[in-house]
Amino acid sequence: MTKNYYKAACLAIGMLLFSCASEDMMEETSTQTTTVGINNTLEMSKKTPIKTPVDILTWDFNDLNEWEDATQAGVPNYYIENGILRMFTNANTWDRTKVKSVATYTSGTYSWRVYVPTMGVGDCASIGAFLYNDDTHELDFEIGYGKESARQELNAVADDLIVYATSQANPYHSFPTKIKREQWYTLSITLALNNKKKYVATWKIDNQILTTKTLTYGTQKKFKIFCSVENLSFIGDHIPTTQNYGLFDWVEFK
Secondary structure: OHHHHHHHHHHHHHHHHHHHHHHHHHHHHHHHHHHHHHHHHHHHHHHOOOOOOOOOEEEOOOOOOOEEEOOOEOOOOEEEEOOEEEEEEOOOOOOEEEEEEOOOEOOEEEEEEEEEOOOOOOEOOEEEEEEEEEOOEEEEEEEEOOOHHHHHHOOOOOOEEEEEEEEOOOOOEEEEEEEEOOEEEEEEEEEEEOOOOOEEEEEEEOOEEEEEEEOOOOOOOOEEEEEEEEOOHHHOOEOOOOOEEEEEEEEEEO
16 A cells, blocks of 8 residues: 555656646747747848838829919919819910919929920910029029020921020029920929038939039028919010910929
């Protein structure tokens, strides 16, 4: 009977030791799993870059929210149709039809999606996509038929119009070139800062550089964004004899 008692006691002790060992193994396995999970998360965070969102402002012209009238002469000749801003000037007038952004902006890329129509032969009419702070801090695209003298200098043919990329002052800079009529274009002006914190302006059409100019000022000058069609004497040979127009699909700042 004593022998049986010893056997039972040994069996009980053995089972108790096995139970403790099992719990230790489970606890160790659980700890290892948790550690591996943390390590995997850390590895994933190292491999996955943190993305900084790029601020892009786009106006699709489904409405004129965030824009205001800036017409200087004549009545506001514009309306929205199917998400397109149509602007025009009338014949035998010096209409200056404009809209401008409510907010102001500094360095970045400004883009306009613009349709350039036929435009009247010799008409002093211009489609404008430009940035304006004041008369001496203004950067433009101006598109029109052009004076005959300018057309001859550029060897313009019948389906060419003239586009000017211009800084009105500080310093003055103007680059004329040809552009085909009856087509859509993306016009852009990029304002970057050099090591002296001055703007470097780059004008592009469909991502092709037209001209670049370093300006004498920087971000202390903020710009409103403009869309316009204006009858202006510099870009033709006579007061317009037809109604001229331009279409704006969207404007973007990034």
